[in-house]
Amino acid sequence: MAGVLVYSTKQGLALELISAARKIDETVWAVSINDDNLAQALAAAGARVFKISNPDLTVADTGAVAAAIKQVLDKVNTDVVLLSSDRRGKELAGRLAQVIGAGCLTDVTAINVEGSKIECQRNALGGATIATQYIEGPKVIAIRPRAYEAAGAGNGSVEELAVEIKGAAIKVIDFKPKAADTVNIEAAEILVAVGQGLSDEAKLTDIQDLAARLGGEVACSKPLATDKKWLSEERIIGLSGKKCKPQLALLLGISGQVQFTVGIRDARVIAAINTDENAAINYMADYIMQADLHDVIKELNEKL
Amino acid sequence: MNIVVAMKQIPDLQQIRIRNRKPVLDGVPAALGIIDKNALEAAVLIKESQGGKVIVLSAGNEEVEETVKEALAAGADEAFLVLDDELDGADGSVKALVLAEAIRKIEDVGLILFGEGSGDNYSGQVGSRVAELLGLPQVGYARSIEINDSSAVIVRSLEDGDEIIEVSLPVIVNVLGDINEPRIPSVTQILKAGKKLKEVLELEDLAIDLTGLPEINMVSNLAPETDRKQVKVSSVDELLQALKTEGVI
Numbered sequence: 225m226a227g228v229l230v231y232s233t234k235q236g237l238a239l240e241l242i243s244a245a246r247k248i249d250e251t252v253w254a255v256s257i258n259d260d261n262l263a264q265a266l267a268a269a270g271a272r273v274f275k276i277s278n279p280d281l282t283v284a285d286t287g288a289v290a291a292a293i294k295q296v297l298d299k300v301n302t303d304v305v306l307l308s309s310d311r312r313g314k315e316l317a318g319r320l321a322q323v324i325g326a327g328c329l330t331d332v333t334a335i336n337v338e339g340s341k342i343e344c345q346r347n348a349l350g351g352a353t354i355a356t357q358y359i360e361g362p363k364v365i366a367i368r369p370r371a372y373e374a375a376g377a378g379n380g381s382v383e384e385l386a387v388e389i390k391g392a393a394i395k396v397i398d399f400k401p402k403a404a405d406t407v408n409i410e411a412a413e414i415l416v417a418v419g420q421g422l423s424d425e426a427k428l429t430d431i432q433d434l435a436a437r438l439g440g441e442v443a444c445s446k447p448l449a450t451d452k453k454w455l456s457e458e459r460i461i462g463l464s465g466k467k468c469k470p471q472l473a474l475l476l477g478i479s480g481q482v483q484f485t486v487g488i489r490d491a492r493v494i495a496a497i498n499t500d501e502n503a504a505i506n507y508m509a510d511y512i513m514q515a516d517l518h519d520v521i522k523e524l525n526e527k528l
Numbered sequence: 529m530n531i532v533v534a535m536k537q538i539p540d541l542q543q544i545r546i547r548n549r550k551p552v553l554d555g556v557p558a559a560l561g562i563i564d565k566n567a568l569e570a571a572v573l574i575k576e577s578q579g580g581k582v583i584v585l586s587a588g589n590e591e592v593e594e595t596v597k598e599a600l601a602a603g604a605d606e607a608f609l610v611l612d613d614e615l616d617g618a619d620g621s622v623k624a625l626v627l628a629e630a631i632r633k634i635e636d637v638g639l640i641l642f643g644e645g646s647g648d649n650y651s652g653q654v655g656s657r658v659a660e661l662l663g664l665p666q667v668g669y670a671r672s673i674e675i676n677d678s679s680a681v682i683v684r685s686l687e688d689g690d691e692i693i694e695v696s697l698p699v700i701v702n703v704l705g706d707i708n709e710p711r712i713p714s715v716t717q718i719l720k721a722g723k724k725l726k727e728v729l730e731l732e733d734l735a736i737d738l739t740g741l742p743e744i745n746m747v748s749n750l751a752p753e754t755d756r757k758q759v760k761v762s763s764v765d766e767l768l769q770a771l772k773t774e775g776v777i
C-alpha cells in the first residue's frame with residue numbers, strides 16, 4: 225500500500241477524510257479540482273495535494289472527475305481511495321470504483337484497520353443492522369460526514385497536475401442555493417423531533433416553542449422535510465439524514481421505521497408520544513405516552 | 529424513445545425480525561425498492577406526456593418474475609429480467625455488469641432511471657457503475673427531469689442548493705425519493721400486468737465475465753443492542769417527572 229488518496233469537494237469533509245486516511249497510512253494524497261483554497265487547506269493539514277486546474281473539468285460531471293482521479297491514482301500508485309459520503313461523493317463513488325476495478329462501500333460510519341484489512345461499518349437492511357465489511361482488492365470507501373474530526377495542522381505540499389479530459393458531457397446552466405439552515409442537530413443535547421403525526425404546518429410554532437423552552441433544537445422525520453417541506457432537510461434524523469446522540473429525544477408523532485430510528489438510537493433517553501399504542505417507536509423508547517401530540521405539546525408549553 | 533427503469537428486489541424491510549441481534553430473513557416476502565418506485569413513476573410520467581415505452585429491468589433470483597408484476601401494474605410496458613440464483617444478494621459490481629449488458633440489448637434507450645439508493649443497502653453505486661460501463665453521463669439526486677428531443681434538463685438537488693443541468697441523451701439518472709408520489713395500481717391493472725411482455729434471460733445468455741471482480745466480505749451483520757425501558761406514562765405530569773428524574777430536563 226502506498227498511501228491513501230482522499231477527495232471531497234467540501235473542505236470540511238476533505239479534512240475529515242485526512243484523519244480517516246491516517247488510520248490506514250501515514251501518507252495521504254489529496255486532489256483538488258479547480259479550487260486553490262481547498263488545495264492550500266489540505267496541504268496545511270499535511271496532505272500531498274495534486275491541484276488540477278482545467279476549465280473543461282466540472283465537478284458536476286462524475287464521469288470526468290472519475291477519469292481525472294484515475295490519472296492521479298496512476299501517478300501515486302495506490303488503490304485505496306476515501307471519498308466523502310455527501311451527495312457528490314456518493315454519486316462519484318460507484319463510478320470511480322468501476323473505473324479502477326474497485327469494490328465500493330458508501331455511507332461508512334467507521335473504519336478499523338485489522339492487519340491488511342480495512343473493516344468498514346455501515347448501516348444495512350435499511351438501518352436495522354450494522355454491517356462490518358471489508359473489500360478485497362482496490363477500494364473506494366465513502367465516509368459519512370462528521371464520522372471523523374477534521375485533521376489538524378501538518379506539513380503537506382501542493383503539486384500541479386495536468387489531466388486529460390474528454391469534452392464535458394454535462395453542462396451546469398444554473399445553481400440555486402438553498403436558504404441556509406445552519407442548525408446542527410447532531411450537536412444538540414435535547415431534540416424535539418416531529419413526524420407526520422403533526423396535523424399542519426402552523427402547529428410547528430408550538431414545537432419550536434417547546435424546543436426553545438427545553439433549550440433544544442427541532443428535528444424531524446424525513447417526510448416532514450422532503451415531502452411536506454415544512455422543515456429543512458438539515459433537520460432530518462435517520463439513514464438519509466443525521467445520526468444524533470442527544471441526552472433527550474422527545475419524539476412526537478413518529479412511527480419508528482428503521483430508517484428513522486437508526487439516527488436516534490444512540491440517544492440517552494427517548495420519550496415517544498404517539499396515538500398508536502402499537503407504534504414501532506414504542507419499542508425504541510424509554511418513556512411511552514399514548515396521546516395526541518397536539519394536546520401534549522400544549523400542556524408541556526404551559527407547564528415548562 | 530425507450531425509458532429503462534432499473535428496479536431491485538429486496539426483502540420487505542417491515543417484516544424482518546431481529547433474533548439474538550441477527551436479522552431473520554427466512555419467510556420474509558420480496559418487494560421492490562421504495563425509491564425504485566419513484567424512478568418508475570418518473571418514467572411513466574415522461575412516457576404519458578411524450579410517448580415511448582417504459583421497460584423495467586431487474587436482475588435477481590427467480591422470484592423477481594413475480595415481484596416485478598407490481599411494476600408492470602404501475603405503468604411499465606415490458607419487463608427485461610436476468611434471473612439467476614447467483615445474482616441473489618450479489619455485489620453492486622456484479623449487478624452493474626449484468627444491468628449494463630442487458631441495457632445494450634434494448635433498442636433506442638434514451639433514459640435510464642435508478643432510485644437514489646436501494647431500499648435495503650442504500651449504497652447508491654450501481655447506477656454510477658452502469659454509467660461508467662456504458663460510457664454515459666449521469667445525474668444523481670434528481671428532483672425533476674424534463675426531456676426536450678435529444679437532451680434533458682435535470683435538477684440535481686445537493687445539500688447546499690439545486691444544480692440545473694443540461695445533458696444530451698442517453699443519460700443515467702438517479703432520482704430522489706421525493707421526486708413524485710408513485711401511483712397505486714388498480715385491481716384491473718394488477719390483473720393485466722401478468723399479460724405484459726416479459727423477456728427473461730439467464731446469466732449465461734449475457735456475454736459477461738464475472739471473474740476477478742473485487743470482493744466484499746462480511747465480518748458481521750448485527751442489530752445494535754437496545755435495552756430501552758419502555759415505561760408507559762399516562763399524563764404529561766408523569767412524563768415531566770420521569771424526565772426530571774433522568775436528569776435530562
Ligand SMILES: Cc1cc2nc3c(=O)[nH]c(=O)nc-3n(C[C@H](O)[C@H](O)[C@H](O)COP(=O)(O)OP(=O)(O)OC[C@H]3O[C@@H](n4cnc5c(N)ncnc54)[C@H](O)[C@@H]3O)c2cc1C
Binds near residue numbers: 484500515516562
Ligand atoms: C432508503 C430510505 C431512506 C430513508 N431515510 C429516512 C431518514 O433518514 N429519516 C426518516 O425519518 N425516514 C427515512 N425514510 C422513510 C421512512 O421509511 C419512513 O417513511 C418515515 O420515517 C416515516 O415518517 P413518520 O414516522 O413521520 O411518518 P409515519 O410513518 O406516517 O408515522 C406517523 C406517526 O404519527 C402517529 N400519529 C398520527 N397522528 C398523531 C397524533 N395526533 N398524535 C400523536 N401521534 C400521531 C401515527 O400513529 C404514526 O405512528 C427512508 C426511507 C427509505 C426507503
